[in-house]
Amino acid sequence: MVTLKINIRRFDFSNNPPVEKANIECDPDISYTELKRKIMDACKLIVSEHKIIKLRNSELVLIPYSMMLENEKDTYFVDVTNVSQAHDTGMNLLQDAYINSVYCKLNNMESRIQQAEKLLPQLECIQRTHLEETVSHLSSKVLFLNRRFDEILPLQWPPKTPYTMA
Incomplete structure (x- = not known):
């Protein structure tokens, strides 16, 4: 089992949100859908809500979900925001x-x-x-050609060639 440390920032409630810490226990071979569902559960989000989840590494650079499993020792930031429209x-x-x-x-x-x-x-x-x-297929074709070569070979040649051409 892998323990992923995440800091959740809910920008959907305020512009300067407090950081909530959470740990996610998951299998290293977890699928993308399951990992996304576990992150949504940690953020207390419902699938029907139209929220955007942005995953950032410790340097606050956006990363894909699969990167979490490659470096589980790092602490990640999960930013939850509303869908914004002008x-x-x-x-x-x-x-x-x-x-x-x-x-x-x-x-x-x-x-x-x-x-x-x-x-x-x-x-x-x-x-x-x-x-x-x-x-x-190639092996059977080589065997066929080898038999054909042995059939065409003149009678005086076999003593000079003790092995087949394959």
Whole structure:
């Protein structure tokens, strides 16, 4: 088990929030979705709330969630903010469509990443199987050519060549 130390800053309530400390216990092989859910639980967020979670390292640089598992000794900052918009959402339908489009793209990208994580082990197995099949086909072709060469070889040559050409 890995213990991740996080400092939670809730910018959705105030501009200068207090820092809440929390620890997250998780498996080193945890999936992205589970890690995100654990962070949301530590921040006491509900999935239906439209909040933005920004993960920062100790130097306050934005990082992806997977970086937490690579360096679990570091302390991370989790900033929770509201979705901010410059104008009233009811007045600008184009802006609503754009935000919805970006939101859908991010969800789509997240699902594609999850699918890729599932398919990587299968890809190695498929690649190994393909390589074994290729080697097997090439081996049978070399054996065929070796037999053909032995058949065409003139009778006076065999004493001079004690081994086959393969």
